[in-house]
Amino acid sequence: MSVATEQAQVPRRSRQELVRVTDLVKHFPITLGIVFRRQVGAVQAVDGISFSIRKGETLGLVGESGSGKSTTARLLLRLLDPTSGRVELEGEDITAASGSRLRKVRQEMQMIFQDPYASLDPRMTVRDIVGEPLVVWNRWKNGGAARVAELLERVGLHPDHANRFPHEFSGGQRQRIGIARALALQPKLILCDEPVSALDVSVRAQILNLLAGLQRDFDLTYLFISHDLSVVRQVADRVAVMYLGKLVEVADRDELYRRPVHPYTQALVSAVPIPDPIKERKRQHIVLHGDIPSPANPPSGCRATRLPATSPSPWRSSPRRRVAQAMRAAPGIRGRPGPTGSRRPGRPARTARAPA
Numbered sequence: 001m002s003v004a005t006e007q008a009q010v011p012r013r014s015r016q017e018l019v020r021v022t023d024l025v026k027h028f029p030i031t032l033g034i035v036f037r038r039q040v041g042a043v044q045a046v047d048g049i050s051f052s053i054r055k056g057e058t059l060g061l062v063g064e065s066g067s068g069k070s071t072t073a074r075l076l077l078r079l080l081d082p083t084s085g086r087v088e089l090e091g092e093d094i095t096a097a098s099g100s101r102l103r104k105v106r107q108e109m110q111m112i113f114q115d116p117y118a119s120l121d122p123r124m125t126v127r128d129i130v131g132e133p134l135v136v137w138n139r140w141k142n143g144g145a146a147r148v149a150e151l152l153e154r155v156g157l158h159p160d161h162a163n164r165f166p167h168e169f170s171g172g173q174r175q176r177i178g179i180a181r182a183l184a185l186q187p188k189l190i191l192c193d194e195p196v197s198a199l200d201v202s203v204r205a206q207i208l209n210l211l212a213g214l215q216r217d218f219d220l221t222y223l224f225i226s227h228d229l230s231v232v233r234q235v236a237d238r239v240a241v242m243y244l245g246k247l248v249e250v251a252d253r254d255e256l257y258r259r260p261v262h263p264y265t266q267a268l269v270s271a272v273p274i275p276d277p278i279k280e281r282k283r284q285h286i287v288l289h290g291d292i293p294s295p296a297n298p299p300s301g302c303r304a305t306r307l308p309a310t311s312p313s314p315w316r317s318s319p320r321r322r323v324a325q326a327m328r329a330a331p332g333i334r335g336r337p338g339p340t341g342s343r344r345p346g347r348p349a350r351t352a353r354a355p356a
């Protein structure tokens, strides 16, 4: 029995953790001045998030534009250095990894990008693009060309496509090339940053099916980033909801969609259409006001200040355990700070008003 098939027998909940992120922070400094540069502020792109991903699991990361999803993925890959916090891969702290150790870490993690047009070098053939990781890791001489052909076939392309350039492919085919490249080094974790957002609906379904098939065959672990909750519902085992650099809720997929605890999650879930016109007409939609605030100057206290005052209270219908989890994930859920920031600590909001 292959390793992948053996692991697939183990229920997801009892599998080992592949990634653990603890209190991860990334603040980008805002500087002024040309000769004497001085810091005048910071963009709080990621502001103290913690989560874990088990082997063979898909964690969906959802949130509006600018909430810090891509920054989180770049921090995991160590394309960015965190301001503080800790990232562990299979129990090993990789936050300060450098040199050959960092190269090894990057071999275990790969990324699939949002834009299939911008993420492939137009001057390279598909063979060069997919085979580049093998060349970098000195594996090309060991049957590199055959490996490229095998990968192309596995992602639904023809081995002859290896001689073509990216502009000769459709968007869906280009995304398949990106996936083949990500698979070249047999990674354990794939960070999918909005992999289907730029594709039309039918191609989107093909790519999602392909990702699911690859996960089964190679026992891959995914961090699946998207702003589209209906896509995440199809692919994820658990879902983390991000807002303005913070995780407001992390829960199992079905539980999150059935009974979202945080009012912000409730607003997002209420925006997902139901394919039943009668149910859809009866549903109450929670509409968020305005745009996401600037992460350079986030609101104090809980950051989700765009909820209508009438949004349902998270304490009414949710199991206590989930409320406690949401509170731990986003302490501001406990009460709404007044205009002067006079929130009474430790007391949940008592009315049906959004605690924001």
Ligand SMILES: Nc1ncnc2c1ncn2[C@@H]1O[C@H](COP(=O)(O)OP(=O)(O)OP(=O)(O)O)[C@@H](O)[C@H]1O
Pocket (backbone or CB within 6 Å): 028, 043, 044, 045, 063, 064, 065, 066, 067, 068, 069, 070, 071, 072, 227, 295
């Ligand atoms: N290198 C950088 N320097 C300064 N600010 C940055 C940098 N990278 C990202 N940011 C800021 O961090 C915030 C989060 O950006 P990020 O790209 O992580 O958002 P996102 O959730 O992926 O959004 P989208 O859904 O639009 O891709 C944004 O306000 C962005 O302007």
Ligand SMILES: [Mg+2]
Pocket (backbone or CB within 6 Å): 069, 070, 071, 193
């Ligand atoms: Mg992004």
